[in-house]
Amino acid sequence: MARRARPLLSVLIAGASIALAAAGLNAGGAAQAAPRTKPTKVVIIVVDALSKEIVDKYDMANVKKLMADYVDTPNGYLGHTGSVTVVTHNVITSGLLPKHTGWTTEGYRDVDNILPDAKPTNAGDNLFISSDWGKDQIYAVQNYYGYPKLADYLSQTGTVATISPKVYAAYAYSGDASDIVITFGSANCPEPSTGAEDGHIYGSLRGPTGVGVPSYITGATCGGRYYVERNKVYDTGKLPAVMYPTSDNRYVVGDNDEHLGGDIWATDAALDVMDHEDWSGIFLTLPGVDKAAHMWGGVNDPGPTGLDGVELTHVEFAARTADEQVGRIMDKLEADGELDNTLVVLTADHGSVAVHTPPNGTETDPHFHGTVCNVAECGFNNWYYGDVENDAYLTPQASLQPLVATDNVGFSYNDSGIQTWLIDQSPAKKNEAAAIMANMPDVTAVWRNDGDHFTRVSPIRYDLMTTKAERKWFDQHAQELVDTQAAPYGPDLVATLADNTTYSVAGDHGGIQRAAQQIPIVFAGAGLGSRDVMAPVRSVDIMPTILKAMGITPTAAMDGVAYPLPK
Structure with a gap:
């Protein structure tokens, strides 16, 4: 199936009236009669694995402030399976359910031999793990099914940048119309034979890569701000974290103040893009909560224990760090005078199911049915x-x-x-x-x-x-x-x-x-009020709701519902 040509977007006729009741809006407050000023920019912040339970337990003040001050969706939920990163990032920026996007979870059967490395085969074969895909595989599937992504609409009025430390999240999120895609590469900064230079760190470093990565991100020489250290296990070499431990500062921030990774790395890159580009869209993933939740059991994380305990790998630290980045982004938009012109969406790609796996590995939660193993990445x-x-x-x-x-x-x-x-x-x-x-x-x-x-x-x-x-x-x-x-x-x-x-x-x-399934979906900025949308908003509804708020006519059908947002 060939990719369809993407027609130019068109703008909805100004002043079209929409019944608030269709959105299930909270009772109270009359609809404003004055014409609405439509936002021209979008920021989507995905806090990976942020369940509502985590927001509450770790008292994420900036997230809660957005929920209180802007348009929350108390009955919202993810709305699809597989409820995983590589799927939901694509759902958010396509407005399609997984059954229409080309892949539905981390497993995938290439029935149409779409992938560049696919082989003609019987139906039972040609199976893949989608979270191992990079740009070529993800773009090949998206383009085969021919659906427009949010970047297709936004790139016509400004630069669209996608920033995610996770490779598969970055490309699923962006689509090939994103002008800039910033993610991490492999160990692409070896120690030079000439030795270190002042102001730089060297060794087996992981640095930025992607599509159209600007020079202010890559830096003039290997080892600049956006390169982070590898071989950093901290306290994650013990159970239960050892089953999926950290090995560098890609998903955790680390302890090198000049080369912080994880959520701070991603947010710093986003703020740099805001400073340097005439941008219309920024899609950002913060991965710290997800990594900590996988390692330590989400809300069951006991926190750092023992003499080797390190706070920065644990869920409480990750939740606090993610919350601070949300605050930094909102502060930046306000300081730049862009907040009223920018629709900000705060959400997650899935929540987090937790079980207890005691550190000694001799006894586990009766609802944990994996093998408790003590070798790195055996999970x-x-x-x-x-x-x-x-x-x-x-x-x-x-x-x-x-x-x-x-x-x-x-x-x-x-x-x-x-x-x-x-x-x-x-x-x-x-x-x-x-x-x-x-x-x-x-x-x-x-x-x-x-x-x-x-x-x-x-x-x-x-x-x-x-x-x-x-x-x-x-x-x-x-x-x-x-x-x-x-x-x-x-x-x-x-x-x-x-x-x-x-x-x-x-x-x-x-x-x-x-x-x-129970994740936050919050719409902020853009002159929005504090009345909530009480309808059961899902991830698939985010893109059509964004397009409606911006006055953009979709060029292709979507599965999601376009909800009007109260001013």
Whole structure:
């Protein structure tokens, strides 16, 4: 399928009236009769893994201030599975559900041989891990399906910059119309034979790369501000963090004040872009909360313990740091006189499901079904099973073994849900695998991909749901959420799991649980008022809502709802 030519945007007729009731606006306050001034700039801040639970527990003052002073969405939620980074960044800036974007979660079957390294194959093969993709793979899929991204609209009036320390997040977020994409490269700054120069750090450093990266970011010489140190484990070489530890300052800020990484690195780059470019859009990811939550168990993180405890790797520090960056961005927009002209969106790409994995590894939470292992990055063997085109993980956890024993698993991605791609996709083999999955620990239901929807093929295990709220959430959202993966490239079978359950690492994402789905979605700046949108706003609604607020007519259909924002 060839990429469609992108027509020029058109501007909506000024003064078009919109019924506030359609947006489910909070009662009280009349609609303003005066013509609205439409914003011309957009800033989207994605705080990776920021659940509402984390906002509350760690009292994120700047985030809460945005919620109070501007347009919050108290009933908002993520609205799709897989609830993972590589999916949601694309959903936010396309306005499409995963089943229409080209990939639905970290597993992917290339049914149309789209990828540059894909091979003609039988349907059971050609499987990939999408979080291993770079620019070429992500752009190839986006362009094949031909949908416009938010950058396609904004780049016509100014520079669009996408900044994310995560490579796959950066390119999924941006699309190829983003003028600037800034992410991290590999160890691209070796120690020079001539020795160090004053004012620079050297060694095995990780530095900026991407698309159109400006010289004020790359620097004149290797080792400038945007290069960060590698081989920095801090206190993450012990359980549970060792299953997915930090190894450098890409996702944590580090302790070198001249070369801070993580959220501060990303925010510094965004502020530099604001200073140097005639910009219309800045898409920013702050990854610190996500890394800490995966390592230490989200809201169950005990904080730094023992003599080797280091505060900067833990969730409380990450939440505070992310909150400070939100404040810096808002302060910058106000200081530059751009706040009333800029629509700011604060959100997350997923929440965080937490379990307890004690440091000694001898006893685990009964809802943790991965292998507790003490080798760095061994948690990937919990997340992934299969020999796929771009990697191989063939050491499954014990809980997955009955499924693996069928010799029919092409790939299985296991986090706070289980998504499985079969080699033989016949009805009989799907039923065989579904029956096995239904008896795996803490599985609440198994769902079969039937093309345009998922069919539940097992009884609902309400007995595994410990609260009335969990059962209500399942009844209201389970079918809707798994259906967002109903595509030929999506999984053949999905197993939903009970609350506070993972098959992977101490804190995770991916499933239908409230902790994974209940995220903030806040619209700020642009002269917006403090009345909330009470409708169930989802991530897929962000892009159409932005376009409506800016008076831009979409050039292609979207799955999301365009909500009017109260002034």
